[in-house]
Amino acid sequence: MAKNLAGDLLVASANRLVDGVVVYLDDAGQWTTELQRAAVARDKRGGEILLERARAEGFGVVDLLLVAVTEDVEGVLEPVSLREKIRASGLTFDAIAAEAVRYA
Amino acid sequence: MPLFRETGVVDDVWTKLADDQTVPADGPVLVSLTRWRGARAALLARRGPIGVALANSDAVESLAGDVSRLDLVALHFPKFSDGRAYSQARLLRGRMGYGGELRATGSVLRDQLPFMLRCGFDAFESDQPGFADALAGARTLFSVVYQPAEDGRTPVSFLRLSSPVIRGRWPAGPEGESSSEVTNYNY
Amino acid sequence: MPDTYFYRYDRYDRALLSERIAQFRDQVRRRLAGELTEEQFKPLRLTNGLYLQLHAYMLRIAIPYGTLSSRQLRKLAEIARKYDRGYGHFTTRQNLQLNWIKLEDAPDAVAALAEVDMHSIQTSGNVIRNVTADHFAGAAIDEIEDPRIWCEIVRQWSTLHPEFSFLPRKFKIAITGSPNDRAAVRVHDIGLRLWCNERRKVGFEVIVGGGLGRTPMIGKTLREFLPKDELLAYLEATLRVYNRYGRRDNLYKSRIKILVHEIGVEKMREDVEAEYAEMKDGALKLPAETIEAIARQFAPPPLPHRPAAVAEVEALKLSEPNFALWLKSNVASHRMAGYRIVTASLKPAGAPPGDASAAQMEGVADIADSYSQGEIRVSHEQNLVLPHVAVEDLPAVWRALGQLGFAEANLGKITDIIACPGLDYCALANARSIPVAQRLSRHFAEIARQHDIGDLKIKISGCINACGHHHVGHIGILGVDKNGVELYQLSLGGDVDFGKTALGTILGPAVAADKVVEAVDSLVATYLENRGEGERFVDTFRRIGLQPFKERVYAAV
Known part of the structure; x- marks a missing residue:
């Protein structure tokens, strides 16, 4: 079944300018690589405010965006879209197979 | 908007x-191409130099008979990434023999300068910080060019020939690169 | 280090590279210092081959005309280790992509490349891109003339071209010197085909407006025969028409194919010929001496006489079925008796197509030094080619490639899959490509079965930009996103063989990710049941049409 991509919960994300690494804006206005430390906006208006804050802290990052997330009962955040899941947790396969590094 | 030539701000x-x-x-x-077309005779009859500002979609060919009557042609970059004016510049300089000021207007950034100089631009409107310094160094940023263009530089392929071709608008290459002998190569 | 038998940089080429690196270093410094906005910086980094992907920057390194020396390949391995995560991805356009580059390291990485006369200039951005060629160039038995001579001439002319550095969109040129096109010249912005006319003159057929992507089109002949020394004048005329009149209002309509489509090839020809008439016999006409000087550098290596029939090879064919199959699929005729062209498959079962670790790159470089004049090629099918292998050395090369995992006898077979990086890496993708390729290649891993199925090209793209060339796959697979779910649209009957360039026909509704293998299995089963004598998959499809395939697939999934 199609998921609700709009989502109610939003976090602000970007790529770090210096190395391209995926980062999220935390409550202190710092960019963190940990999705679980991201500041969460709980409605559309909150999202707009979050994006404003992200822009204000945007000097060292590029490609700012809001990411729709879900939150489970223990407060663990999970992006809604596959793209954002991959941005948050990396490749979905082993980049180099074990055999490929065997030769030396 | 500050105006730059290679000598500095003017x-x-x-x-x-x-x-x-x-x-x-x-x-x-400086008038638009539309006005130039509509009031050409009156404009030429007045005292004082005339310049024409072209949109980058205007056909430069429409100035063909008039290049010697114009002292300024301004070519516009609505966005720095829109490169049509480079072709207009080369046609004006290379094919039509325009010798007056060729000015780049609009979104003009320092990193475009090596290309603009090669296409024949010699005046630039820009408000980017550091533009004057960049302009002063832009012609020597690359000691090597691979193509003939409108800046009179000799492409590398000709420097490599044992008897380099020297044409009127191509000065000899760097020291020791060319003989003084003038050879014609299939022109 | 052995001598190279292709273009060697001179002090001019090296001076330009080092000046370009200094310029890029300064641009990166200004960006990091906040003197340049991202909008201003983006085209600067792109024209130095630096993209921003999902997780990091990606550096796309040009391998001009797909030709590498062993020394260059070792340097690529070193750069992959030092600045990346120890592996790289060979692309369909004879580039190598490193996926984990830091912006702050990028100038050092390109400086390291320059140590072996390589660069990443114009591998992205709205400029003339790395010029590609037949990967068998200089070794192929059917070759009229080595296309790499012309690629190098075009490489130089197009590098930092002052007029064409802000084109409406990217511009890709491919050149073939053989009647059997291995460079896909009809699906490029400009394709050039060397041929010999009735008067025994060799010149170019100039093909314009081909391309895949969102609006796939097969290129049209702009000029039947162009004298070779007029190549640059004609290209400059064509690019000028495109630069002036190509659309800039819509990203998806800005390739030259749309211009040709909208004004018609006759009008395009008229405009280009008018422009060319002004330039003909001018400064861009290539002096014979210039052409000869470059051609001399591509002179074939002095291959010593080696026996054409070797008992050990014949014996191994009998004792090792996989070797026999490998000879059939991965070894091609060479212009010299006693030699063969060997393709190392970068498609071992279950591996990301086209990927090689630094260790594997070094391994291939060693093999090239021992057995292939120190030369390696990169094919647009994302494999590596050893162009000059003696028949006598084939067993040793097969064993050595086997140690690297690159001796899979699957060239042109169902697991020789072309795949783009897809959603795992790419910021543009809608769906993943590599995991789909992995599942397919594991499912069809058995080599004997692959040979029974025969030639079958699967090409996978993760979005409609079609980097995986799905339009021209015998089976094309296009990943789409439907409300956050990955679906895959199948198409049949695409082809890029010369004279038969064809775009695939969509089979029907897209299938779920976990049904792709079953769907392809059904397509193969339909083919096996219906194939006539000597028919390839695509031949059977052409004969019996879409319907039998469609019925079987949608009954199964």
Whole structure:
């Protein structure tokens, strides 16, 4: 079944300018690589405010965006879209197979 | 907007006229191609130099018979990534023999300068910090060019020939690169 | 280090590279210092081959005309280790992509490349891109003339071209020197085909407006025969028409194919010929001496006489079925008797197609030094080619490639899959490509079965930009996103063989990710049941049409 991509919960994300690494804006206005430390906006208006804050802290990052997330009962955040899941947790396969590094 | 030539910042003596503005009796004026076409005779009859500002979609060919009557042609970059004016510049300089000021207007950034100089631009409107320094160094940023263009530089392929071709608008290459012998190569 | 038998940089080429690196270093410094906005910086980094992907920057390194020396390949391995995560991805356009580059390291990485006369200039951005060629160039038995001579001439002319550095969109040129096109010249912005006319003159057929992507089109002949020394004048004329009149209002309509489509090839020809008439016999006409000087550098290596029939090879064919199959699929005729062209498959079962670790790159470089004149090629099918292998050395090369995992006898077979990086890496993708390729290649891993199925090209793209060339796959697979779910649209009957360039026909509704293998299995089963004598998958499809395939697939999934 199609998921609700709009989502109610939003976090602000970007790529770090210096190395391209995926980062999220935390409550202190710092960019963190940990999705679980991201500041969460709980409605559309909150999202707009979050994006404003992200822009204000945007000097060292590029490609700012809001990411729709879900939150489970223990407060663990999970992006809604596959793209954002991959941005948050990396490749979905082993980049180099074990055999490929065997030769030396 | 500050105006730069390779010598540095210069005063802009040109009055840019909108199409509905009255043409002053004298002094340098810059008009659109539409106005130039519509009022060519009157503009030529007045005292003072004439310049034409082209949109990058205007056909430069329409100035073909008039290049010797113009002292300024301004070519526009609506966005720095829109490169049509480079072709207009090369046609004006190389094919039509235009020798007056060729000015880049609009979104003009320092990193475009090596390309603009090679295409024949010699004046630039820009408000980017550091533009004057970049312009001063832009012609020597690359000691090597691979193509003939409108800046008179000899492409590497000709420097490599045992008897380099020297044409009127191509000076000899760097020291020791060319013989003084003039050879024609299939021109 | 052995001598190279292709273009060697001179002090001019090296001076330009080092000046370009200094310029890029300064641009990166200004960006990091906040003097340049991202909007201003983006085209600067792109024209130095630096993209921003999902997780990091990606550096796309040009391998001009797909030709590498062993020394260059070792340097690529070193750069992959030092500045990346120890592996790289060979692309369909004879580039190598490193996926984990830091912006702050990028100038050092390109400086390291320059140590072996390589660069990443114009591998992205709205410029003339790395010029590609037949990967068998200089070794192929059917070759009229080595296309790499012309690629190098075009490479130089197009590098930092002052007029064409802000084109409406990217511009890709491919050149073939053989009647059997291995460079896909009809699906490029400009394709050039060397041929010999009735008067025994060799010149170019100039093909314009081909391309895949969102609006796939097969290129049209702009000029039947162009004298070779007029190549640059004609290209400059064509690019000028495109630069002036190509659309800039819509990203998806800005390739030259749309211009040709909208004004018609006749009008395009008229405009280009008018422009060319002004330039003909001018400064861009290539002096014979210039052409000869470059051609001399591509002179074939002095291959010593080696026996054409070797008992050990014949014996191994009998004792090792996989070797026999490998000879059939991965070894091609060479212009010299006693030699063969060997393709190392970068598609071992279950591996990301086209990927090689630094260790594997070094391994291939060693093999090239021992057995292939120190030369390696990169094919647009994302494999590596050893162009000059003696028949006598084939067993040793097969064993050595086997140690690297690159001796899979699957060239042109169902697991020789072309795949783009897809959603795992790419910021543009809608769906993943590599995991789909992995599942397919594991499912069809058995080599004997692959040979029974025969030639079958699967090409996978993760979005409609079609980097995986799905339009021209015998089976094309296009990943789409439907409300956050990955679906895959199948198409049949695409082809890029010369004279038969064809775009695939969509089979029907897209299938779920976990049904792709079953769907392809059904397509193969339909083919096996219906194939006539000597028919390839695509031949059977052409004969019996879409319907039998469609019925079987949608009954199964």
